[in-house]
Amino acid sequence: MSDLSMIEAVLLTIITASTPLLLAAIGELVVERSGVLNLGVEGMMIVGAVMGFAATQATGSPYIGIVAAMISGVAMSLLFGFLTLNLMANQVATGLALTILGLGLSGMIGEAFIGQPGISLKPIALPVLSAIPFVGPLLFNQDILVYASYGLVIAVYFVLFRSRTGLIIRAVGDNHGSAHSLGYSVIQVRYLAVMFGGACSGLAGAYLSLIYTPQWVEGMTAGRGWIALALVVFASWRPARVLIGAYLFGAVSILQFHAQAAGIGLPTQLMSALPYLATIIVLIMISRNKTLAKVNTPACLGKPFVPDR
């Protein structure tokens, strides 16, 4: 293998490792921009993974699996929405509950699928673009979910910062009282954002069980939902930075594999702990600059909205 194709192979695996993080984080970014903190990403993701796998096995079509994963992510997010938006339950606790429930449900549903070989999603080469040397096969000979992740980053950027809809979402997230006074339905906007986040987490789960490792393994999300949450903080709630952050994290987790394969002296377990350690370090670096954190954080993040009628 020539050096160039070796680099290409490493970069390809980095994209594969980054995409689930990117999908989940871009969804959660919109949720948090609307003022809701949904800590249940891990739970929605793993239910998406198992439902995506189950639907694919049942129908033979990974595309139906993707749709099933999105629907189940949305269903989970609606549970969260009902508790936090209608019943004013504590968002932190409810998010944790969603994760615990999701891990339990996925274990139960997935038990029948353990050890089954899955059907992997095939890459689709985009005409013309994929012929570009080096970059082409890397970026434009991918599966539909990688394209979806590019598309989502661009779409979320334009909707949030270049459209009226985005202005409403951000207004609701920054000052729900004022948004309510202006006649916007805070609860409705937040519901839609939470559902969007659920769909994205479901997609991220589908990516894991249909592409990353096309099989069902219990607990296969392995904390990626939590890393996605950290990424949103790292990105200071900006879509482009989520993209950079996700690829950075993907790189850390892949280089860690290569270092293990190359027989670096460190124990494998300590290398495997690296992405989690990196998450902590990144969170520290971001929070050190307190004014920056304060300016970017949606002002109403995590605060329940009780309409005073």
Place this chain on the structure above:
Amino acid sequence: MRIELEKRAEHSQLMTVVSPLIAIGLTLVCGSILFVSMGYNPIDALYAYFIEPLTTSWSIEELLVKAGPLVLIAVGLSVCFLSNSWNIGAEGQFTMGALAGSIIPVLFYDFTSPLALPLMILMGILGGMAWASIPAFLKVRFGTNEILTSLMLVYIAQYILDFLVRGPWRDPDGFNFPESRIFDAAHVLPKIGEGRLHIGMIFAVLAVLVVWWMLSRTLKGFEIKVMGETPRAGRFAGFSSNGVVWFGFLVSGGLAGLAGMAEVSGSIEQLTPVISPGYGFTAIIVAFLGRLNPIGILFAGLLLGLSYIGGESAQVSLGLTDKVTRVFQGMLLFFVLACDTLILYRFKFASSAKSMKEAGNV
């Protein structure tokens, strides 16, 4: 006609007690639906799950063995949650407490003096505290989100445990199994009675009493609750918000560490790659179901302990997958949180027109 929430003038005392019971009832109803959908007779399944384990003294003992760590961890977490700090990494602190508590039995196995156990207990507590002090320090010093850091530390702790039992701490006579040496009798917590029950449950009861006393009878307890509910008022009263964060994390980390040490020294009697069926996370449910009140937590711990035993019993008698346990636990937390609404709000059934008119009168 629509249903609206109306804020109560003050917390409903009645609902504080009743809402967890409603939550348990709803969980049982949903559980029955789940069992039916899986093709089981719900009565048989619920019996196997929640009643059968209570019919033999062996399983009641096992229930107490499981409830012990849950109560210990949850009591600590309640202090943290009351002060509005979110330590969700108790599982990691449990693991580090178990590791620190195992230093003597694994590395200094010749040291069998009566001092060994008290030292192990102390080291277990310190191990948990040390691990909890990382998110506490980062929150106080840099304002780093403690939810994410404490959770990431769970994964790191588990990798450290895995590394030790497969590497330097592996039993030299253990045929390469990933296990530490089996603890000397001098390093095993005393048993209560003939069975598996050890004095870890007594630690739990003591922790309940001490924390209950601390929260309800001391200035520290008042400080924690004030800083949790109205930090601004607390600061005017001269309480330190950083101090409360440190206190909450150290108490919860220390108790989780003690639970980890007790589990390894009292139940498993060696280190293995997996030492907990998710006690640290289940304890979060215990803390909420017990209303963040130590006495309530004692009962909630017994119930969640029962869910573990029930899962095993239903697996044996009905062939039901033990994964159902986690689903039950998740549903229970959901319903507890949903029913909490009843404490602060009351439901009002109103037609849209009427509520519009009322709004006009205000």
